[in-house]
Structures are given as structure tokens and as C-alpha cells.
Amino acid sequence: MKYQRPKGTADILPNEATQWAAVESLAREVFKKYRYQEMRTPMFESFDVFSRTSGETSDIVTKEMYDFFDKGNRHITLRPEGTAGIVRAYVENKLYGPEIQKPFKTFYMGPMFRYERPQSGRLRQFHQIGVEAFGSDSPALDVEVVTLAMALLQSVGLNSLKLSLNTLGDNESRQNYRQALIAYLEPHEAELSADSKERLHKNPLRVLDSKDANDQKIVADAPSILDYLTPAATEHFTQVKEYLDALNIPYEVDSNMVRGLDYYNHTIFEVMSDSKAFGGKWTTVCAGGRYNGLVEQLGGPETPGVGFGLGVERLLLILAAEGIDLNEQHDLDVYVVGIGAETNAASLKLVQALRQQGFSADRDYLDKKPKGQFKAASKANAAYTLTIGQEELEQHKANLKNMANGHQEAIDLEQIYTDFGQAEAILAEKEN
């Protein structure tokens, strides 16, 4: 094979594309109800947009950025996630302005890029659907975003989901906790895995997230962030939980849950699936949280924000594993069988007329014999065929055949041109 797609990319073929389109269209419906409006930002941004916001030591920045220098020697990055670009656009276009109602609620969908080893459900170009809401500190908004994430997944037919919740607190909580955590971990430093040793001082919270069995043992007795929250942070988290309870939305507090991105604070959450698509292991399909300092960090006014991102490929994998097919079957209404080259124009006129009347219509373009054309019609699941040959041409008629029962009747071309629905009725009547 001479040409092949770049590593970690995928061709989405017609069969699959309909499923994608269905997911996107269901998402749009949900967003409409929640009043989130679409934004489309560039697929690449200045490297700094991501390096500043994600955290210089984050894995995304240190090893997963798909970056390059363009011909103007600008350091460019293919966006690894959606939030930073949206925030950049929010600031650059002054969407924080007084004339814009708050919270400003927006969604996006599109490709993201991370330079990493592909596996199923993990690609170098993958797709996310995400939302962001700016301008309100209210825990009620956190909860709206959570419910939106759940609603989105439910709208495509998923029910076996788990909502995992945690808080990172505000800056002060985090600083206090960080110190406590380092103090706890340092005595164990020698026992920690290499990765965790590395993170101990750079980003100790990430140690909590370690998959290493021994690390987990150590971490099991580590202090909890929940014990270091400031009263304000506690209050925020408590309210989030209360509102979720009020909505009867079950959740699990996982005080070890952290974020690979540095910009999060307060509420963070993940929606996980235990679908067989991932071998029954709980896998995150949707992750989000609050990021109150981010807008400021990118040069805007102090503006709180909260949002989530959802991995489309993962969602599609789950749908496939659960046997959920969102495609509406659009079978062919009419297949026009033309016999002889001299019927070419007439066949075109027929399909054209049918299409203009709102029917789906197709015909042969390979000079197939009638038998082959009927086969094609059958394969396309055509409801009717319309056969036209020399004889019909002369009589200004065409043979309309109901493919389900084989009944056939000659119908005036004029009738088909003006009202095919009536032609269907005529055939149905003759059948009885």
C-alpha cells in the first residue's frame, strides 16, 4: 500500500459517518434545550495557549503536543483539547463584555490532536464534544453542566454510567493540601514508583492517580483533599452535592480523582462507562470541572468557568459494543430501470422528478441489463421500481412495481412527473 493514513488517524466511512452524524445531531438537540450555543475555533493555536493553561509539567505539554514551527517560525500546536482555545476566543472577542448575558454558555465539537501511541479508542486525531459556561460561580451551574453531560450520554441511549465527583478546592485549599500531601509522601519517597517520585514535588496530586499497585497502597492512607478545604470551598462542594441529591442524580465521591490539566479547581467530575467496549473496566468517556482562573490566565478579566469534554470515539465504541444503532434506515423509494440507451434521458427525468417531489430515487449508470438493474434495486431495498423501455417510451408510460409483492402496473409518465404519491395509490388499488 503506497499511501496510507497517518498513524493514529481514522477514515470515517459512510457506514460509520451516519452514526457520527446521529450523535452530533442528538448532542445539538440537547444543547439547544440547555441553551448552549456553538463556537468554532481554529484547530491549531499558538503553542503558548496550551502550554500556559495546561501546566508546563503536564503530560499533555511535555509529551503529547502535536506541535511544529510554521513558515513564519511561529510555534503552533494542533489543539490537544477544546477548553483553552474556547477561552482564548472568549477573551480575544471580549465575550465577557457587559452586553453579553451571563453565564455565557457554549459548546463545540471537532477534532483534537495528541501525539501518543494509538490504541482502540485512542487516536492522534480524535474528536471531542464539549461545553463551557463562563461567568458564574454558582454551584448550580456546576450541576447544570453535570446534568448536561449525563443528558447527552442518555440521549444516545447509554444508561450504565457512573458519575464520579471530587473537588480540588480553591487555591488556598490546594496549597494547604499540597503541603500536607508532600509531607505525607516524602517519608515514602524511596518506595514510590519512578513516575511518582518525579511527580512528588512537581505535581504531588498526580501521585494519587498512580496505577502502580504499591503506590496505591501508600496513597490509601494519604490525607484527603476533603480535609483541607477552606470553608468556602467546602461550601461550594457541599452545595454541588446537595443539588445533585435534589435531582436524584447518583454520584460517587472519589477524593483521589485528579486532573492531568492544571487549570481545574473546585468541582471536577467524570462520567464513566463499564461497557464491554473496554473489557468491562470503568473507563472515562466524559470529564469536566471548574476552572475559575483560566480566563484571567489568558488575559481576560476574572471570570469563573466550568465545562466538560466528551470523547466521541469512545462514545461510538460503547454504542457499538452495546448494539446501539442510531441510524435511521433510509431505504430507497424508487429505482428506475431503464432498458436501452435511448431511455437514458427519460430515466434521468424520472429520478429528477421523483427527487423534486421529495422521494429518494436512483438509477443505473453502468448500462446494466434489466436483470442486473432489478438486482441492484433489490439490494438497495427499493420500495418500488419504475421500468421504462422502448415500448413504454412510445406510450408515455412506465411500469411501476411494488418490490415487496411483485405487483406491477403501467402508469402514465405525466402522473409520475406531477404526483408520484397518486401513482403509488393507483398501484395499491389495483393490487386489491
Place this chain on the structure above:
RNA sequence: GCGGUAGUGGUGAAGUGGUUAACACACCGGAUUGUGGCUCCGGCACGCGUGGGUUCGACCCCCACCUACCGCCCCA
């Protein structure tokens, strides 16, 4: 970035150092001068991921690379 497994036609695949690379499905054509099924007949890999090497001879052995899948890391 590290470790493991794999790579034969449109698809599923057999083959395993030595004649024309099984078989099946799909597809195309014919038997059937204008009607979907079945049956029968026929066609269908410029050649076994790419490039080197070993050998009298390689799809089969060796090396490198590419790609996919799985695990690690991390995450959506």
C-alpha cells in the same frame, strides 16, 4: 517513549523453503433478446505490509522500517 502480538485478494482465510498461491463469501459475466430468488458455468492476488539480506530457490528464515491491535504511561 517502552514492552508484546500480528500484517496473504474487496472480505474471511489456507499454505509454510522448491511446480500455475487452496477453499469460502462478495463482486462481475453467461445459461435466461426486458424483471429481484435458486441452480449451473465462467471470471476475479502484475503476486503474500515496505525495503534489504541469507539461499541454487522465500509468502515461508534473518534484519530494518511502516502500520494495526494489546499492555505500560497518560487520557477522551
